[in-house]
Amino acid sequence: MDDGILDEAYRRLHRTGPEFEGWLSNHGPMAVEALVRHGHDRGVHRWLDDYLRRLDELPRGLRPIDDWREALGDPKRAGDWLAHFDRELRERPWREVLGNWWPRLLPGIAAGATHGVIRVGHAVRVLREDGPGPDRLTELGQALGYWAARWQPVPGVAAPFPGGEGDGAPARPDVTAALAGLPRIADRTGGIVARLGRLRDVPEWEGAVAALRPARTPADAERGLVTLVHRAALDYLRFGHANAVMLVHAVTAPTAVLRTLPALDPALWAPSLAAAWSATAAVTAVYAPPTGVPMPAVAPGTPAEVFARAARHGDAHVVKLADAVLDAHAATGDERVLAAAGYAGQLMSTTRP
Structure with missing residues (x-):
């Protein structure tokens, strides 16, 4: 995997927002990670040249995230969430930030047509398999921020963390x-x-x-x-x-x-x-x-x-x-x-x- 090309691609993409044309997800970071992962790094920047024309600018924040529960799932706070996770990942190890926020975000897994969790999964794979770096940490922060801003539960799920079956419970x-x-x-x-x-x-x-x-x-x-x-x-x-x-x-x-x-x-x-x-x-x-x-x-x-x-x-x-x-x-x-x-x-x- 060509780490340099992926980091360059991330830098180009991190000037853009997590969504464009209303509510479409920015697939760029996920797609380029997959392309580089599988040895197609030579075509990444050409692919990006076309894709970047469609994207919106990075949203600006309004105010700091004070009450995260109140701000969860509010797309108007997208810029605030991006800034929040950028700060957290500068101050704390990425695994600690992920472990703290994963159970908070998980019940809202439908966020952005599931693109919140998908983007996080791509970012975590890079950090786990190829090691941290400034651009990769920024990518995880933008992925987590997008998930938080679009946080949305699946309707009808009574509890996010179902437990095991009790004695006498019917087999599932x-x-x-x-x-x-x-x-x-x-x-x-x-x-x-x-x-x-x-x-x-x-x-x-x-x-x-x-x-x-x-x-x-x-x-x-x-x-x-x-x-x-x-x-x-x-x-x-x-x-x-x-x-x-x-x-x-x-x-x-x-x-x-x-x-x-x-x-x-x-x-x-x-x-x-x-x-x-x-x-x-x-x-x-x-x-x-x-x-x-x-x-x-x-x-x-x-x-x-x-x-x-x-x-x-x-x-x-x-x-x-x-x-x-x-x-x-x-x-x-x-x-x-x-x-x-x-x-x-x-x-x-x-x-x-």
């Missing part, structure tokens, strides 16, 4: 069965905020989102997240045609959580699975059709070939999905998941990032 389904049992909203119009709001009107929703078997140990939580990413990637092959872009997040959100686990206290791993499950379940329920299609025909390839095709395609969602399914393939050995990236490329015919 595993990840695969819980995904298969998800209901769907009837009105499938509008954006994700409107769609999430309709979940409360689905009688089966609260039971379905609470149905997943809780993790009893950190190892259970890790295995559950691996399975969740794996099954969500396979579901993309069945349901992706319904909304090629938004259903990517059913895969990339739990991937981000899984990548963050090693930087967290193991006591947070089980609640992290619960939150990731709620995000994938919600995206599936509001965007996936009730019935899937047969597995599409996608050109086979090695992981390196699959990512190279995604990089040539250029769409940020295709790149990020390819990055996620390479992780799923490495964890499970299931070559079927690699086809999800190629299928996304087919569905998103544009090469504009």
